Structures are given as C-alpha cells and as structure tokens.
Amino acid sequence: MVNQTGLELRSLVKPDGALELSLVRLPIPTPKDDEVIVRVEAAPINPSDLGLLLAAADVRAATRSGEGAQTVVTAPIAPVALRALAGRVGKPMAVGNEGAGVVTSAGASPEAQALFGKTVSLFAGGMYGQFRKSRAADCLVLPAGITAEDGASAFVNPLTALGMVETARMEGHKGLVHTAAASNLGQMLNRLCRADRVPLVNIVRSPEQVQILRDLGAEHIVNSAQPSFRDDLVAALQATGATLAFDAIGGGKLAGQILNSMEAVAAGAAAKTYNMYGSSVHKQVYIYGTLDPGPIELTRGFGMSWGVGGWLLFNFLAKVSPEAEARLKARVANEIKTTFASHYTRTISLLEALDPDVIAAYSRRATGEKFLIGPNLAVE
C-alpha cells in the first residue's frame, strides 16, 4: 500500500531577501503508540500567525507563478526587516499556531485509540496543512456537537483572554485596560470580564469600534481619536480602579498615556500628601502585540511605581501550574460556543492563501475581519 500524502503550506525567507510561500506534498506519517493523526478542517489566521507567515514582506508587491499545488508566491522583504529574520533564512517554516479537525488514525495506546474519530483542537504549530501529527495528550477533545470550525480558535485568543484576567489576579490588580479592544480577542475579553465581574476599560480608535463594543454591552469604552481622550480615560480608570493594561499596539505614545492617566487617578486619591516620586500605586502596561512596530515612546509623568513589558501567551503558560492550565483549557472547551466563540468573515483554501489579492485582504488585520483556512478544501 502506498502512503497517503497531504499538502502543507511553507513560508521561506530566501538568502536573496525574498519571501516565498508554497505548498509541499508530504507522506502522512504513521503515528507512534501515543500519537494521533488529525485531518485539519479549520485553522484561523491570527495576527500572531502573520509574522511567521509573511515575514514582514511587502505583500503589495507579491507575484505568483505556477498553478494549483505548484503555485509559488514571492514578495520582497525590506533590508531593515531582514536583520531580525536571520535565524530563519533558508529554512522552510510550517505555519499556523492552532486549528481543529478529526482524528483519522491513532497509535496503539488506549489514550490514542480513544481519540479515533473525535473532533479535537490542537495548538501545535504547522496547522496550515491537510494532516497534523500530535501527541494524544496534547489534543483538546471538543464536546459533542462542536464542529472543527467552532473549535478552530480554542487556544490563542481564549487562553490569551484568560491569561490577561489571571495575570491581573496574580499581580493584584482590580481591573483591566485593553487597547485595540474591538478585535476578536477584545470582544472575547469583554464577554469573559463580564462573566467574571472584572472591570474592563476598552480603548478603541474609531466610532465604528465604539459601536461594536456598545452592541456587546461593554460599560467603559474610550475612543483615542477623540480630543477628550485623556479625560475620558481618566474617568474610566477612576470608575474601574484599573491599574493594569494589555496593549496590542506597542509603538507610539499610548502606553505612556495610559500610565500617566493611571497616575492621575492614583495621585488624585493621595492628593493630601505631596510625593515627588509620584504615587506608590504600581501601574503596569503589558505589550502583547505589534500593530505599530515603531518605537514605544514613554513621556514620564507617572512617578516611579510603574512597569512596561512584553507579554506572551507561551511565557504565561510556562509560569502557571499544569493544573491551572488544564483548568483554563477545560473552561475553553465548555464555553467554546459562548464566551470563547470566534466568528470568521471568510474561509479560504490553502491555494487561496497563496493568492496575492487574498493575502492583501488577510494581512490588513482589519477589525471585524477574520480568516479561516480550510486545508482540506479542494486546491485544484
């Protein structure tokens, strides 16, 4: 019997500084005793996938050659961006942090055999392919009636939202601020904070985004494009007591503005005693995204009790106990159609993922748009 094969997407940065996206056809591996093979039905394109997939290439200049499974897309990478990519030059990378599908083959162990035919979610990398091998223990079994599309985004956004709320608890903050708050993640965080009664300040950049959150029932929404932004933010921070922010933007002045507004609230509360070092209330901004890759600019008026830092889901999960992680994942599975539901605006095949027009669309990261790849949709 000839091994079956499957297509997988590869992202390659070539030594000449070009990005090349292509499909490779590989034999489907035979699972070891404790492993399973998942036929991937749905894998989202998250903002966190785009970095690895597109390698900061100028996708407006993308060109395509070849046909069907032989399609190759090429796009130039600016020399300044290439420096940070040195570690991946010449190495074809599998892409796609998470996804879901059906177990089509299982190893001999009882744990693996128990998964045969089940719909499971994976957070394994390389999910933009037709088949993915996984340890049985790493599969999140979806409850009956939940489809692969329902469960495609069971890790990155849900665990990030839960991680933000857990981080606030672990570090002793009473409430949260979130920027780019109308995103898929932001909407999820609103549902979660509402369920868990955690005060949340949503910062957005347009009236349309204000409306998205208002329709969700969000209580504190601040539009940074308004002239009254600072006053609005101080009022929302006063109302919520939030001293921790998660920022998806990074570059520019926003992180500093948040710290200064938090300090205005904290210093106001302690107004009777002047302290040249500012309030002793610790104010923290975690930057978890790079919507603006420019420099982070902090204009100091927030005293000495403050921090800004990177926040990464993997680092968070490495910090919590295995029991806590299992508890968070079980909650995601149970609430995958409610608190942690994702909505997609378009489902594309692996071949469409290599179409320059489609790339232009999914690389925009527009609010309200979310793409799903169906790796087993026909490619030719």
Add this chain to the structure above:
Amino acid sequence: MVNQTGLELRSLVKPDGALELSLVRLPIPTPKDDEVIVRVEAAPINPSDLGLLLAAADVRAATRSGEGAQTVVTAPIAPVALRALAGRVGKPMAVGNEGAGVVTSAGASPEAQALFGKTVSLFAGGMYGQFRKSRAADCLVLPAGITAEDGASAFVNPLTALGMVETARMEGHKGLVHTAAASNLGQMLNRLCRADRVPLVNIVRSPEQVQILRDLGAEHIVNSAQPSFRDDLVAALQATGATLAFDAIGGGKLAGQILNSMEAVAAGAAAKTYNMYGSSVHKQVYIYGTLDPGPIELTRGFGMSWGVGGWLLFNFLAKVSPEAEARLKARVANEIKTTFASHYTRTISLLEALDPDVIAAYSRRATGEKFLIGPNLAVE
C-alpha cells in the same frame, strides 16, 4: 528658660509659579520618650534631593534678596513643569533625605538615653536644618571613630547599591549593567560588586569617566559616545551574562539599546532554533533616575521577554523583610569608610546653599562633584 531655636531650609513653590528658598528659625522640639534630637553636622546634596529642593526651576535666573538668615532666593518655574508640582504649591517643604550628627538631647526611654552624645546617621527627610527630631529606633549608630561627615551618606547611595545587587539576586539575574556609572553611586556599586563577585557592566559617556572607573579597577567599561558602543556593549554582556540594568538617565534610546544588546546575546546563544518572539531570556531595565527627563524611546528588536520599569529605594525597602533591611544597614555602618565611602568636593553652609552661584554649581550634577551641607556652619 527660653527654648533654643534652629534654622531649617525651606523650599516653596508659590501659586504664581516661582520657587522660593529660604531659612526658617524654629524652636528645637522636646523629644518624646522614644525620641532624640540630633544636631545635624553633615547632609549631602544627592541627585534625589535636587528635585524637591529646586522643583525644576530655572536656577540660572535665580535672584537673591535679604541678608544672613533672612536671605530669600527666587527662581522661575516653567509652566510645563508646574503641572507636576500642583501637590506642593503653597506648602513650604523641608529638604534633605539623609545626614548625620550628634544626639544632643534624648527622651526618657533607655533606647533614647543610650544614644545621648552618639554620632548617628538619619534617613528622615528635612536634614537641611540645624536640629532634627527622630525616633531613637530610626538612628543608625556609627562605629567609634566615624565622623558625621563620614556617615552623612549612609543611606541613599549605600542602600541603593545594595538594593540593586539584592534585586538582581531576587529576580534571578547573573550580572548587572549600570549607566552613568562613574557617579558617586556608580563607584560605590563597583566596590560592592567586586566584593560580592557580581559581574558589572559600566556604561559611561566620556573618556574621563572611563578613566575614573579604570582607576577603580572596573573590568567592564563601555563608552556610549564611541561609534563601537553597540559592539562593545554586546561583548561586555556576553562576558558577564548580565540581563538586568539600572539606568539613571531614563530619557532617550539607551534603555532600548541595552535591551536590544541583551537580546543579541540571548538570541545568539539560541541561534539554532528560530523563534519569531525572540529569546525566552527575561531582560529587564530599571530606571531609577531622570538625568534626561525626555521621553523614553524603546525601539523594539528584543523579542517579547522584557520589562522596563521604575525603581525606587523606598519601594525596594518596603518589599524586603525588616531583618533583611537591618542586615543591609549593619553592613553599611561596618563598611562606611571602605565600600560605602562618599567623597565630597565642597562643604557649604545653609546660607551658601541659597547663593545663586553655588546653586548653579550643585545643580549641575557633574560627575565627580558632590556637595555636603554643614547646617551648623555659621550663617552670618
């Protein structure tokens, strides 16, 4: 019997936006049972005193009126700086974080009585005055043969240097980076790190400062004014394994450059596996000073495992146990003439502290210059 009186310096921000420095004559208080009165013989002007003393006023435009103890100096404060001072407008502030002197009167308790006639150091604020009341328990008794001048700076710089090394230990870093490293504090930190075998990278801004540290026997000295700065810094970080920096400057690009150089070392060590989120090595910069009050500008190339934050001695002391604090203070007292020695370039009276030419000199914060106030030197 008429109460004796003493002069104290006061710093006042007036509602019209002017800084006013003056002396007030007040009765020497009677100590309660557990209190003592210290005749202050020596109190340093630390960078951390200048903020409260000068309130960011334009001291080049200072004008003096009156004579002797009635001298008043006035200097304008820029409107933009006034905002952060709202909490102290109209309130005359006593100044001087630390100093040393002789106990001239003691309360009835055995602890207070035991201090009578002793030379003690205080970290009490308001040390720019002839007499200071203190709880007996807050006095650090200096060993026999140690003068008030020797012990004048027994808290701010020594505990900051110790706090930096303790912070590195508590947060799991193998080595330290220090900026503005030729300062009085920087020299002390070199002696301490050498004694404790903690690898230290010194960042300075001129060949003269390189020489100061070389003469001290410092091993890793990097001059940020050299074109080879980045390469030199990476080499020093590689040699020391330092992943924690204490930065006295704040504004500008330096904090980001340090993080990027630390990441270059960490990513180099992990070069075999490409990770788009950068290394998992946590890189931290604590900003403890404001030599450059401009915006902090972080140009990101340092992955997601990083933090920048404020560091304040008071916050550090609030975090450690009372036993640890007592241990640190005992070490300072024992090594006040060696590891924790300070050197002064000029001793001035309270009246000289109000002289516009002298103010211009001590407000420059020049490397190698350090002023001591002798509050009981004759003022008229």
